Amino acid sequence: MRGNLAAVGRALAFVLLALALCGVIFQLAGYSAIEMFQSIADGAFLNPNAWQGSLRWAMPLFITACGVVVSFRSGYFNVGAQGQFYIGAIGSTFVVDFLNGYPAPLVVPLAFVTAIVCGALWAAWPGYLRVASGADEVITTLMGNFIASLILIYVTGGILKDPSGTGQVMASRPVAEAYRISSEVGLSPAIVGIAVAVGVLTWVLVNRTAFGVLCGLAGRNPTMVVWQGARMSQLGLAAFALSGALAGLAGVIEVLGPNGRLVSGFLPTHGFTAILIALVAGLSVAGTAVVSLFFGGLAAASLYLPVLAGLPAAAIDIINAAIALFITARAAPGLAWLLPRRHAAGGA
């Protein structure tokens, strides 16, 4: 337990360091750092409606982050959550658009399955290139993100385009009311239920199945599990597909839930934020749930800042990026006491 506490302390210390860097950047850009942080806290947690907004953003982030936990634990840097999220959203929009008019009990589950499968497939090709040839998954998944957002622009401007829409924002036709799983608020029982179910299942998978424990071992030392007789290609492909599937699931939730339609370039930082959540949580599922709330709050604040405080939303991107910069740090001058101590080595 002491090791866990130390890890939490270390994560907090580096988040604070990141925030300090952000403060410097805000000041240099000519804003008051104090005012900025104050407004962000207002937008995220302090104003009366903030919690609703924070939770709304936290749910899909948490689901995607669970997927990131699975792939990162297995040692695969699938940084393509954004693309997998988009492709899942696109797949489900096709289903609800083409099957418009069919009964909801048929269409909605089909949309979910399609999103999950699409997300999984969009993660599976970089996964396959990685396990079959060793092609670096960081680059392939990043490129997958760029390609997916171009596909999103293409479908929202073409096949799925809403003819009545204005020229400014390209979007699909709105999803029929019958297929929606929540209102704009985005906190329906269905979404909360799905998030809880994903959380519980991921926790069990990671901590209480042979697959999960092996993935953990493989992530820290793939050579060792290969010598033990594991097939890394299957393990890795499963981890990729699973993380893509969860990102796709988050995609369909956004489309059938709060968004209500597919919008070109929507939530451009969703995948990156989910990766951050998983890393800040130290790749633990329970931690991911807590950290999701914090980043959900930041996401809510990024809507609040320009509208109600007159401050640029880019501030939130900077905070996220600064946390990413520091969060994997393992050593800190002067912070050595936070690091877990070595266990006394037995003599032999």
Add this chain to the structure above:
Amino acid sequence: MIAESPPALRCRNVSVRYGDLAALTEVSVAFAPKLIHAVVGQNGAGKTTFARVVAGIVRPVSGTLEIDDREIALGHVNRSRAAGVELVHQSFALPPSFTVAETMEFGARRGRPIFTRRELEERWRRHLENLGVQARLGDRIRDLPVESQQGVEIARALVADARLLILDEPTAVLSPSGVETLFQRLRGLKASGVTLLLVLHKIREVLAVADTVTVLRGGRLIEGPVAANSVDARELSAAIIGAEAEKALTMRDEEALVGSDLPADARHLVAAKPKAPAILVADRLSTRPDPEGPALGEVSLAIAPGEIVGVAGVEGNGQRTLVRALTGLAQVESGRIRLGDQDLVGLSTGERRARGLRVIPFERNSEGLSLSSSLWENWSARQLLRGSPLRLISPARFRGECDRALKRWDVRYSTTLQPAGSLSGGNAQKLILAREVDDDASFVIAAQPTRGLDVGATAFVWKSLRDATARGCGVLLISSDLDELFDISDRLVVMLSGRIAAEFWPPFRLGDVGAAMTGAR
């Protein structure tokens, strides 16, 4: 007996700590110039640390260092090099993609810093010729045989005018004839006025080459430099091993540990074991060349239950490929492998393990264990791989079983949740033994199982392998330590370029085995 001239190297009260571990404690010693000095001791005695302190790579917490009577700053490679100290590392510190000429140049301290390829090779050709190193300047390090790599590393150390050359375990990777060539080269260097400091652990080699010998044990100086021709091999071996540890060892094991080469005919009065049908048979096994070693060429082996077969050979002659082919990690091109009455070719590593094959891999810290994972995760890896991957498991039950197993194997640890990296080398190896040498094991492949272990741990590994054979296991032991192989093998095969070059039965003779290792036979 130390000469009147000022010492080439004098250390006073040098202490080194790695975290909680004291690697060197208050070592004070002086070495006379223009001689060959041997520093001996068991693994973990602090020899390598001592060498690195002198070279400036490790900074001691206290102490002073004088080269030719001038004190030098501690922990600065450049200061040590400027004073004429150069170090040749045990596993050579040469970037594998560099050419021989580039290797010379990157450590050079003089000469034009910009060059053409031609100029570069011209610059270093003479240097290599003077030292008698057989390597073309355009060859890449990774393509060189291990003897040439060592030659290149020595040449690299001599690009500046070294006055004190330290060699860390230079004989560990060489064949017996390679060792002889090396010693010739060292005597040549001594004649040209260089002081040499050799870190060794075989008494036989000390007596063959050194002028003085210094013993370290547990990071402390046990015996100052004494003239090598005046020491008694048996006393020296006692000083190296320590009186307490000695009691627990058989004389045969003790000799193997220090390579003391005492009465050869006293070794291995073998009781010929009854011939049982082989448990593991490899029949004309061939593979493609592997990124990790040469191809196997028609390797045939038959190992009976209760038999320990040793594999000798200069490193990189196909031992890795053999182990990987038997384990199922390298593709077999032709030939058969049989374990008991089952054909293994075509089965995955996991399936082979399920049939009783066990492996202690070459690299303990990368292939054997995940250092940042907990003890119980490391211990249960093999069991996790059996059955459906999605079945539910109970970590608490695994922890309990792991606890019992580790207690039985006498592993020193505080909790099964601690990372494997927090164990000492010996305990880490015991953890691997606890996992691999279980009751279901029918054949154990032990690859370099004692590398880097101290006396007690080494003896423990030997004992557990012998115990396994007593239960009817077959054992294939791959080692680069001939003394170890001679001590515990029932039979010995020598690998050369991916083939089995020779087979020996006890009593083993160093000269014969060594000749087979280099293909001289």
Add this chain to the structure above:
Amino acid sequence: MEEFLVATLRYGTPLVYVTMAGVLAQRAGVWNLGLEGLMIIGCCASVLGFVQTGSLLVGFGLAIAICVLASALLWFVVEKLRANPIIAGLGLTGLGLGGTDLAVQAIYGSQAMVNAPYGLPRLGPEFGAFGVLSILVALMPFVVFLVWVVLRRTRFGLQLAACGEHPFAARSVGVNPSTMRLIALCAGGVLCALGGMELALGSLTIFAYGMTAGRGFMAFSAVIFGAGHPLASAAAALFFSIVGAIGIRAQLLFGNRVPNDLLLALPYIATVIGVWVSARLRGGATTSGFGELRDY
């Protein structure tokens, strides 16, 4: 044909500069995924410095200064705090994107673009069709050659390569890998600034949010494709630019029949294929193999 070459050089020159930055970092043993961020900082700082003071030189200096500073920050985080270079690099990229956005908003309100009055000096009409290219395009081959000489034909380059390939070997001849990495990253910062400047002020005269559009990541894969060799990596970068130029050309030719957005994806697809091919050829050197989340 000339037009096509011009389009390739326009697309490719910023990419080659940034690729050289990636090569330096990779040689020294750092996988620099912050290239994308450094490049956008280069774009933004050069345009803002220029527009605010009216002097191209100030823009040039500002871009170099900030890029070097940001590179040093990455070095500090990766070397001194021992952060995972992949994640930290992505963080630096995010910082570049967010920071440039913030800077533009702070100065111009909610405007998404900044226009510069004119761009870098051009080669001039005596070069025919190539006259429209900026002087940084002409400088590019010399920079590639310089990087090659430094890395392959100087003792410094050998020492740098040793730091990446075998840091212990470097340490044992008295070379400090950490310092060498700082030098490599900062030199890379200068190159990223040049690349960003060429992108923003070479063919265009504009800064727009996210205008690098993954070019930094492409440069990174060009380094993988070229196995860290300066000439091979530059060739890989030019290959990606040819694909990009083909995409632009195809838009002009059959923009009405083939969707534009999918043609824009061509360089990304080429990059994936490039990484895959180099993995097939060389057995796959992956960046995350160096990850700190792993235990060796």
